[in-house]
Amino acid sequence: MDVSAVLSQLGVESSSFESGPLSVHTPIDGSVLGHVTPHNARDVQAAVAAADQAFRALRELPAPKRGELIRVFGAELRANKALLAELVSVESGKIRQEALGEVQEMIDICDFAVGLSRQLYGLTIASERAQHRMQEQWHPLGPVAVISAFNFPVAVWAWNFTLAIVCGNPVVWKPSEKTPLCALACQALWERAAGRASVGPLSPRALSQVLLGGRDVGELLANDPRIALVSATGSTAMGRALSPKVAARFGRVLLELGGNNAMIVTPSADSKLAIRATLFSAVGTAGQRCTSLRRLFLHESIHDSVVEQLTRAYADLKIGSPLLPDTLVGPLIDGGSYERMQAALTAAREQGGKLIIGGTRVLADQYPQAFYVQPAIVAMAHQTEIVCQETFAPILYTLPYRTLDEAIDLHNAVEQGLSSSIFTTDIREAEQFLSARGSDCGIANVNIGPSGAEIGGAFGGEKATGGGRESGSDSWRSYMRRVTNTINYGNELPLAQGIRFAD
Numbered sequence: 001m002d003v004s005a006v007l008s009q010l011g012v013e014s015s016s017f018e019s020g021p022l023s024v025h026t027p028i029d030g031s032v033l034g035h036v037t038p039h040n041a042r043d044v045q046a047a048v049a050a051a052d053q054a055f056r057a058l059r060e061l062p063a064p065k066r067g068e069l070i071r072v073f074g075a076e077l078r079a080n081k082a083l084l085a086e087l088v089s090v091e092s093g094k095i096r097q098e099a100l101g102e103v104q105e106m107i108d109i110c111d112f113a114v115g116l117s118r119q120l121y122g123l124t125i126a127s128e129r130a131q132h133r134m135q136e137q138w139h140p141l142g143p144v145a146v147i148s149a150f151n152f153p154v155a156v157w158a159w160n161f162t163l164a165i166v167c168g169n170p171v172v173w174k175p176s177e178k179t180p181l182c183a184l185a186c187q188a189l190w191e192r193a194a195g196r197a198s199v200g201p202l203s204p205r206a207l208s209q210v211l212l213g214g215r216d217v218g219e220l221l222a223n224d225p226r227i228a229l230v231s232a233t234g235s236t237a238m239g240r241a242l243s244p245k246v247a248a249r250f251g252r253v254l255l256e257l258g259g260n261n262a263m264i265v266t267p268s269a270d271s272k273l274a275i276r277a278t279l280f281s282a283v284g285t286a287g288q289r290c291t292s293l294r295r296l297f298l299h300e301s302i303h304d305s306v307v308e309q310l311t312r313a314y315a316d317l318k319i320g321s322p323l324l325p326d327t328l329v330g331p332l333i334d335g336g337s338y339e340r341m342q343a344a345l346t347a348a349r350e351q352g353g354k355l356i357i358g359g360t361r362v363l364a365d366q367y368p369q370a371f372y373v374q375p376a377i378v379a380m381a382h383q384t385e386i387v388c389q390e391t392f393a394p395i396l397y398t399l400p401y402r403t404l405d406e407a408i409d410l411h412n413a414v415e416q417g418l419s420s421s422i423f424t425t426d427i428r429e430a431e432q433f434l435s436a437r438g439s440d441c442g443i444a445n446v447n448i449g450p451s452g453a454e455i456g457g458a459f460g461g462e463k464a465t466g467g468g469r470e471s472g473s474d475s476w477r478s479y480m481r482r483v484t485n486t487i488n489y490g491n492e493l494p495l496a497q498g499i500r501f502a503d
Contacts, residue, residue, distance in 0.1 A: 001323065003033045006087055007181060010080060011188035017181060022212070024181055027093035027331040028321055030369025036180050038213040044220040047209045051143035051170040052226045054206035059140040059168040061202070066166045067117025069197050069207075073162075074110030076193035077103065084154065084185060091179045092153050093330045094285055095322040106158040108455045109471060113162035116476055120167070131490025138480040140168025141252070142228030145221040147242075149233045150333055151288045151392075153179035154186055156256070159455070159470045160231045161190075161208060167479040169228070170207045174217050178333060183210045218242065225249050229479060232256070233290075236390075236416070236464045243466075254478050255466025256459075258390045259418030261441075261450040262295035264407045264433065267302055269423035273447060275309050277423070278396070281449030283317060283329050283375040287394030288337070291419040291443070291451040295387060296398045297407045303400040307356060310377060310396075314357050319372055331372045332393060338371040341393035344386055345376060348397070351384035358394070388414045404429055412440045418461030419443040419450035442469070 003026075007017060017024070020037035039047075058066065077084070085099040094102070125134035144164045148156045153175065161171050175183035187210045194204030211217050222230055222245040229252040232242055236258040246253045263281070265274045281293035298306050322330035332338050338361065345359045358376035375394035380387055387397045401407040411420065420441040422433040430446045432438050442461035443453065453459050458473035460466070469475040495501075 001086065001090055003087070003090060003181070006083055007034075007185060009083055010087070010185040011192050012181075012184045013188075016184055022177070022180075024091070025334075026090050027333050027370055028090060028323065029367045033091060034181055036184075036212055038177075039211045039217060041216075041220060044211060044217060044224075047172050047211055048143065048221070048224050048226050050206045051172050051209065054170040054202060055140065055143050055168070057202050058165075058170060058207065061168070063117045063120055063166060063168070066168060067114045069194055070110050070113045070117070070162050070165055072197045073190055073193040074107055074114070076189050077107050077110065080189060081107070084182075084189070087182055087185055088153060089322045091181050092150055093322055093333060095327050095330050096325065098285060099322075102152060102155045105155040105455060109155075109158050109162050112455055112472060113166045116163070117166040120476065120480070127486065128496065129488075129494045131488065131492070132494075133487045133489070135485045135487070137483050137485060138167075138477065139483060141479055141481050142169060143226055144169045144171050144229045144231060144479060145227045146171055146173045147218050147221070147230065147232040147234065148173070148175050150176040150178040151285060151290070152233075153182035156233050156470070157183070157186065159459070160254075163476050164479045165207065167476055169479055170209075172209050172211060172221065172227070174211045174213065174221060177212070177214050180212045183212070219245065222246050222251075223249070225251070228252060229254060231468070231470070231478075236466075239464075239466050252478070253466075254468040254470065256290065256461075256468050256470060257466040258416045258464055259290040259292070259461060260294050260388065260390045260414045260416040261291055261419045262297060262411045263293055263420070263449060264297045264401075264404070264411060264422045264424075265299065265302065265306060266404065266422065266424040266426065266429055267299045268425045268429070270425065270447070271302065271306060271309070274423040275306065275313060277421070277449035278310060279313050281451040282396040283314075283394050284451055286329055286332055286373070287375065288333060288392050289451055291453065292394075293396060293450055294390065295383070295411070296396055297401050297410060298398055299407075300400040300402055303398065307377065307379060307398055310398075311357050314375055314377060317375065319362055319374060329372075329375060329394070331367070331370045335371055337393055338373065340391060341373060341376075341395060344389070344391040344393070344395055345378065347386040348378045348380065348384070348395075351380075351386055352382065353378045353380045353384070353386075353397070356398075383410050383413065390416060404432065408433065408438055415464040416461065417441045417463035418465040419445070419453075421445040421448060421450045423447055
């Protein structure tokens with residue numbers, strides 16, 4: 001694949017990726033895709049200042065007009081879906097179908113945001129005082145910083161960006177330093193699309209800006225009081241470091257952090273359905289999704305049978321270049337991910353686990369600079385320390401259980417709380433799992449795996465996952481500020497709670 005040609009077709013200027021001190025590598029074979037220049041503190045200051053200035057104009061643009069900007073952007077994405085997906089595959093290592101699905105998520109959230117631009121509803125509230133009316137309004141919040149991760153190099157930004165724009169907020173985006181080319185491509189498509197829309201004096205470039213770099217850039221954005229909201233996706237450790245910085249200046253955070261997602265399979269479950277869901281959820285994106293399945297709780301009566309069937313399925317997995325049509329598992333993002341996977345497998349064995357299959361590096365002769373692995377299944381007698389940690393790699397721990405209450409307790413006994421699922425045909429078991437005494441995650445599914453969410457539902461989790469919600473439902477409120485109004489249209493001045501003062 002000629003990456004330069006793809007970037008050129010997407011509208012990226014060659015000067016932005018052909019020279020610079022930071023080399024961009026593809027996880028497919030480790031080769032260099034381009035060279036980019038990280039931004040410095042002065043660049044960050046200039047970008048935030050431009051966003052702050054643009055905010056003052058964007059907040060005056062009616063929300064449906066802001067929605068028109070996103071409509072034309074969605075049309076641009078539709079026209080370039082295949083090209084952008086190709087770039088996602090090459091830079092992040094996702095197989096083609098997953099990359100196409102990620103770009104489709106961008107298109108879907110554009111459609112959602114366009115409709116939302118005419119539905120930023122407030123409330124009318126009954127007042128206890130005669131000839132008074134109360135109401136709530138939602139106003140634009142201010143510039144938004146988006147810090148995204150390599151595993152979803154375009155979709156997570158789009159979730160934030162589209163809603164932020166229709167809510168009246170410019171966006172400054174710091175993508176992962178592992179996938180900067182995808183960000184440059186998205187910016188180019190945005191500028192091309194917005195340039196065709198009628199936005200008056202507003203500059204499309206000021207409404208969306210990309211800042212390349214590492215942790216230092218993220219910290220500068222977190223510390224800047226002009227950034228009203230920092231939406232960050234990454235590890236729990238990253239969230240713990242970033243959140244206090246924003247809180248210290250009373251800014252807002254929207255955090256999408258770690259996930260240690262689990263599935264419970266009960267004796268009544270459709271085992272074929274559960275195995276198919278397990279396979280996709282555990283090995284998709286080479287186990288590098290925040291919603292990847294990592295813990296599989298199997299009733300003791302079916303544990304051995306399900307593990308045996310999964311082992312056969314794992315043995316048949318097609319591992320290879322994500323650009324090949326029959327590949328199901330692409331590479332890990334880099335050598336660091338491989339080393340962390342090996343360390344986790346070592347710890348699991350030391351803590352009593354039995355490696356059933358996988359864990360080894362494959363295709364090293366063909367791709368010596370890349371890191372392909374066979375997804376691993378590890379049978380654990382108990383939920384040990386390593387099982388309670390999130391390892392961003394395709395490791396699936398299987399654990400037996402006796403009662404559903406026991407399984408739910410084990411399910412909830414980790415610090416993360418993102419996504420979860422149960423496979424059962426017993427309505428009582430399903431409802432218990434979805435109830436207040438069931439899963440403590442932000443996402444709880446029945447008879448589908450924990451991985452693969454639609455944009456219509458708010459996405460996010462509890463506990464150490466951060467508590468943020470992105471994408472659908474009422475997540476738009478994160479990007480706006482609420483104001484309560486009381487209007488007196490009478491000639492008296494009654495006080496609330498019936499308070500009276502002497503004249």
